[in-house]
Amino acid sequence: MEYFNIFVKGIFVENMIFAYFLGMCSYLAVSKTVKTANGLGLAVIFVLGITVPINYLLENYVLKEGALTWLDPTFATVDLSFLSFIMFIAVIASMVQLVEMIVEKFAPALYGALGIFLPLIAVNCSILGGALFMQERQYPSIGEATTFGLGSGVGWWLAIVAIAAIREKIRYSNVPAPLQGLGITYIITGLMGIAFMSFMGIEI
Amino acid sequence: MGTENKTITPKRESLFSKKNRKLLKDPLGDSNPITIQVLGICSALAITVQLQQAVIMSLSVLFVMIGGNVIVSLLRNLIPDRIRIIVQLVIIASLVIIVDEVLKAYQPDISEKLSVFVGLIITNCIIMGRLEAFALANKPGPSVFDAIGNGMGYAWVLLVVSIVREIFGSGAISLPGMGQVKFLPQDWFISSGGFYENNNLMILPPMALVVVGIIIWIQRSRNEALIED
Numbered sequence: 001m002e003y004f005n006i007f008v009k010g011i012f013v014e015n016m017i018f019a020y021f022l023g024m025c026s027y028l029a030v031s032k033t034v035k036t037a038n039g040l041g042l043a044v045i046f047v048l049g050i051t052v053p054i055n056y057l058l059e060n061y062v063l064k065e066g067a068l069t070w071l072d073p074t075f076a077t078v079d080l081s082f083l084s085f086i087m088f089i090a091v092i093a094s095m096v097q098l099v100e101m102i103v104e105k106f107a108p109a110l111y112g113a114l115g116i117f118l119p120l121i122a123v124n125c126s127i128l129g130g131a132l133f134m135q136e137r138q139y140p141s142i143g144e145a146t147t148f149g150l151g152s153g154v155g156w157w158l159a160i161v162a163i164a165a166i167r168e169k170i171r172y173s174n175v176p177a178p179l180q181g182l183g184i185t186y187i188i189t190g191l192m193g194i195a196f197m198s199f200m201g202i203e204i
Numbered sequence: 205m206g207t208e209n210k211t212i213t214p215k216r217e218s219l220f221s222k223k224n225r226k227l228l229k230d231p232l233g234d235s236n237p238i239t240i241q242v243l244g245i246c247s248a249l250a251i252t253v254q255l256q257q258a259v260i261m262s263l264s265v266l267f268v269m270i271g272g273n274v275i276v277s278l279l280r281n282l283i284p285d286r287i288r289i290i291v292q293l294v295i296i297a298s299l300v301i302i303v304d305e306v307l308k309a310y311q312p313d314i315s316e317k318l319s320v321f322v323g324l325i326i327t328n329c330i331i332m333g334r335l336e337a338f339a340l341a342n343k344p345g346p347s348v349f350d351a352i353g354n355g356m357g358y359a360w361v362l363l364v365v366s367i368v369r370e371i372f373g374s375g376a377i378s379l380p381g382m383g384q385v386k387f388l389p390q391d392w393f394i395s396s397g398g399f400y401e402n403n404n405l406m407i408l409p410p411m412a413l414v415v416v417g418i419i420i421w422i423q424r425s426r427n428e429a430l431i432e433d
Contacts, residue, residue, distance in 0.1 A: 018409070018410065019409055020250055020409070021245065021246055021247075021248075021249040021250045021409065021412070021413075022246050022250075022324070023246060024245040024246045024249070025242065025243060025244070025245055025246060025329040028242050028245065029242060082301060082304075082305060083301075084323075085297050085300055085301050085304070085323050085326055086294065086297040086298065086301060088323075089293050089294075089297050089326050089327070090290075090293075090294070090297075093289070093290050093293055094290075122289065122293075123289075123293075123327050123329060123332055124327065125246035125247070125324050125327040125328070125329075126246075127327075128323065128324060128326060128327045129246075129320060129324055129327075132320035132323045132324065133320060136319060136320060176421070177424075177431050178420075178421050178422075178423075178424035178425040178430075178431055179417070179420070179421050179424070180431065180432050181432030182239075182242060182420055182432065183417050183420040183421050183424065184417070185417075186413045186414070186416050186417035186420065187413065187414050187417035187418075189410075189413050190410040190411065190412075190413035190414035190417065191410070191414075192410075193408075193409060193410030193413060194405075194408070194410045197408065197410070
């Protein structure tokens with residue numbers, strides 16, 4: 001039940017886009033059509049589902065204060081957490097590269113769908129944001145951290161597909177010229193954010 | 205990312221030559237990173253509830269941008285093309301670690317409020333975008349101007365959004381070192397028999413997007429050339 005709660009919370013209550021604005025750059029740039037938005041969204045789910053558990057292991061067995069005791073009991077006071085930014089981003093960048101190569105080799109069809117989006121994702125704020133929230137919230141086990149990663153990924157996918165669908169339709173509306181494109185997308189995202197706030201406080 | 209690649213080769217020119225002034229001025233208006241280039245929005249919106257957070261955030265981004273632009277521009281002939289992204293990330297991440305440690309030491313409560321968003325300066329597309337588009341192709345001098353210009357362009361949007369949100373949301377202005385200054389008299393508020401009430405909607409995250417949307421609206425109606433079709 002705890003897992004389900006974290007998952008639903010990641011999608012609706014603590015949505016990466018609507019509650020924290022993470023990954024807004026690619027969200028605005030790649031949301032012109034539903035098809036590409038869907039591809040990028042799936043790639044984000046994929047990468048978040050992989051990097052959050054890896055960073056969880058890194059955090060709990062290398063970086064946290066006293067995390068190195070499995071190596072030697074005298075390391076109990078070593079605190080490497082100031083290195084976490086650089087370690088997380090290195091893990092993310094190399095994982096994205098690795099995932100891209102593996103997918104290209106073993107799943108060419110998937111690569112055709114996700115391929116061009118994978119390199120973009122290394123600098124998507126939602127991936128690093130996922131790792132940093134995982135660090136801040138101190139999930140008790142790797143299962144919960146993975147669920148959180150997947151849940152936030154699905155939330156991000158939902159947000160970008162929804163805005164892409166709206167943008168496809170809004171082309172036929174009579175939006176004031178200075179608001180067209182970027183401006184109206186911001187305002188619609190704001191309104192969607194207000195709608196998503198109705199999920200606040202949901203506990204399952 | 206809508207960045208244009210400017211190649212400027214200054215010979216011996218004065219500090220405030222036309223080119224340098226252009227580098228400083230353009231990002232403030234017609235190529236503003238947030239409203240026109242659509243870079244660096246992630247962290248811009250989440251921390252604009254209060255002015256003091258926005259000030260600290262802008263200064264941090266400015267520092268990381270200047271540092272990153274200068275270092276990358278100095279190393280631009282040494283960085284192999286294929287691994288440049290990871291080199292840039294490492295440089296930015298090291299600068300952000302410095303910022304984070306300084307904030308934790310001197311502004312612990314603001315550092316607490318900014319939580320993960322200091323770390324997210326690393327993936328702030330503004331910084332990567334300017335490194336890619338400018339510092340990799342230009343000398344350190346112009347790169348500094350480019351960094352200052354874009355940092356200030358980022359900063360003013362942040363400051364305007366946070367001032368609007370704080371005035372309407374909490375009826376106050378806060379500056380680092382001064383705390384929150386409430387300038388509306390207490391007996392104006394409904395809770396003490398007055399007529400005024402804070403608009404709590406402004407404190408909620410979605411309103412940041414709407415305020416930026418309105419800034420874009422105003423900016424584009426003043427300059428028709430920026431309108432998208």
